[in-house]
Amino acid sequence: MITLTDVSKSYRTRGGWVKVLDRINLQVKRGEKVGILGRNGAGKSTMIRLISGAEQPDRGTVTRQMTVSWPIAFGGAFQGTLTGLDNLRFICRIYGVAPEDKIAFVEEFSELGRYLREPVKNYSSGMRARLAFAISMVIDFDCFLIDEVVAVGDDRFTRKCQEELFEKRRDRAMIIVSHSHDYIKQHCKRVVMLENGFLTYFDDMDKAYHVYSSDNQSITN
Amino acid sequence: MFDAINPMGERSLSRSWTIQRRVIGALLLREILTRFGRHNIGFLWLFVEPMMFTLGVTALWTFAKAGHGSSLPIVAFALTGYSSVLLWRNMPGRCISAIEPNLSLLYHRYVKIIDIYYARLTLEAMGATISFVILTIFFISIKWLEPPEDVLKVFAGWAMLTWFGGALAIFLGSLAYDNELVDKIWHPASYLIFPLSGAAFLVDALPKAAQELVLYIPMVHGVELLREGYFGSAITAHYDMAYMASFSATLTFLGLLRVRALRNRVIPA
Numbered sequence: 001m002i003t004l005t006d007v008s009k010s011y012r013t014r015g016g017w018v019k020v021l022d023r024i025n026l027q028v029k030r031g032e033k034v035g036i037l038g039r040n041g042a043g044k045s046t047m048i049r050l051i052s053g054a055e056q057p058d059r060g061t062v063t064r065q066m067t068v069s070w071p072i073a074f075g076g077a078f079q080g081t082l083t084g085l086d087n088l089r090f091i092c093r094i095y096g097v098a099p100e101d102k103i104a105f106v107e108e109f110s111e112l113g114r115y116l117r118e119p120v121k122n123y124s125s126g127m128r129a130r131l132a133f134a135i136s137m138v139i140d141f142d143c144f145l146i147d148e149v150v151a152v153g154d155d156r157f158t159r160k161c162q163e164e165l166f167e168k169r170r171d172r173a174m175i176i177v178s179h180s181h182d183y184i185k186q187h188c189k190r191v192v193m194l195e196n197g198f199l200t201y202f203d204d205m206d207k208a209y210h211v212y213s214s215d216n217q218s219i220t221n
Numbered sequence: 222m223f224d225a226i227n228p229m230g231e232r233s234l235s236r237s238w239t240i241q242r243r244v245i246g247a248l249l250l251r252e253i254l255t256r257f258g259r260h261n262i263g264f265l266w267l268f269v270e271p272m273m274f275t276l277g278v279t280a281l282w283t284f285a286k287a288g289h290g291s292s293l294p295i296v297a298f299a300l301t302g303y304s305s306v307l308l309w310r311n312m313p314g315r316c317i318s319a320i321e322p323n324l325s326l327l328y329h330r331y332v333k334i335i336d337i338y339y340a341r342l343t344l345e346a347m348g349a350t351i352s353f354v355i356l357t358i359f360f361i362s363i364k365w366l367e368p369p370e371d372v373l374k375v376f377a378g379w380a381m382l383t384w385f386g387g388a389l390a391i392f393l394g395s396l397a398y399d400n401e402l403v404d405k406i407w408h409p410a411s412y413l414i415f416p417l418s419g420a421a422f423l424v425d426a427l428p429k430a431a432q433e434l435v436l437y438i439p440m441v442h443g444v445e446l447l448r449e450g451y452f453g454s455a456i457t458a459h460y461d462m463a464y465m466a467s468f469s470a471t472l473t474f475l476g477l478l479r480v481r482a483l484r485n486r487v488i489p490a
């Protein structure tokens with residue numbers, strides 16, 4: 001179980017403090033798939049960082065009674081001058097997993113071949129994304145955080161990722177953040193909408209979408 | 222191996238320690254590979270670079286016949302003095318810009334800002350220490366230097382300087398995160414403190430009034446103790462380790478407090 005209790009978070013901007021999350025409450029049980037819908041800048045990524053523990057709330061508590069991943073396929077933590085293999089080893093060391101057992105999987109899954117032994121800075125963005133996804137699958141978590149649609153490489157590779165994540169790990173909890181209603185509908189049983197710092201809960205996916213899109217309408221008008 | 226991520230036990234002290242040790246180890250290896258790479262002499266640069274510095278300064282002082290107010294051989298004087306400068310000057314330099322390039326690492330919950338500092342400080346301390354030891358052995362073996370009279374005192378002085386350097390580094394590093402003035406001021410400040418740090422003089426050779434003033438500077442005490450260990454009876458050392466320890470302890474405390482405050486300010490990116 002992951003429990004967010006009265007979680008608030010503000011950021012200082014040039015125009016003063018902005019409250020991104022205002023006394024948010026959320027519970028995610030084992031195996032549950034929860035979608036977080038919200039427009040750009042609504043605070044979805046902030047929520048993901050708070051849930052993952054990368055950031056601390058100003059107020060309220062986040063408790064984790066299962067292991068929680070970093071945002072899946074996040075490749076920002078790669079050190080460009082290091083090889084893909086070095087970066088894999090680094091992640092493994094941090095999470096206390098023996099890297100040797102994982103090299104074969106990453107090599108095979110990422111389809112990087114000999115490039116795995118080249119500095120990451122020489123990778124194309126597609127290669128980087130493939131490596132990032134493969135490394136995300138190396139550590140076993142009870143709950144996976146997915147920030148935006150996992151669309152890595154070409155269609156075939158995207159399907160491979162979907163299979164690895166949503167089929168092979170279908171027993172895990174997942175928290176999916178997106179502004180794509182379809183993507184969330186496809187994978188989640190429950191959706192919450194984040195707007196102006198508040199969360200609205202929906203059991204009915206289409207109702208959520210209705211509210212979400214009508215809000216978007218009123219903004220574009 | 223995997224039990225270490227068991228969230229139920231995450232709060233227990235021994236588990237936190239296991240995780241932290243693991244993370245610092247991983248960061249250390251990453252730093253070594255990033256900074257020195259695998260080309261030419263690789264990680265040997267860790268201590269070859271400070272050795273070049275120390276040798277260069279030793280050579281300069283020898284040729285310039287720098288007056289330092291004692292009959293000590295200039296090589297011994299430069300070695301003990303400049304090596305200590307490497308400790309307190311390079312450590313803050315490495316910590317002042319440590320957070321920004323590593324912001325993305327903070328997406329991994331186990332990686333804390335303090336771990337990034339610890340990894341960098343360990344590396345700096347290792348480099349300076351290995352360089353100091355190798356040069357000492359080298360100069361002793363070619364008979365330019367007598368073996369230290371009291372190795373324990375040398376060790377104590379070195380340890381105190383390392384503590385001071387590390388504490389100063391964490392303090393300045395965490396202060397510099399959202400205050401660019403710190404970086405701007407530290408560069409000239411470190412140059413100006415250098416001649417006052419005890420590296421280039423013996424306290425005993427100064428006039429009484431100057432001695433009192435100079436002994437307010439914490440690293441002077443460490444260098445004096447280090448030199449007493451080296452030269453023992455040949456010099457009269459002036460130091461107050463309690464003063465240096467309380468100075469370092471205060472810096473450590475303030476630094477850790479500040480790092481704690483940063484926890485709520487630094488946004489992983």
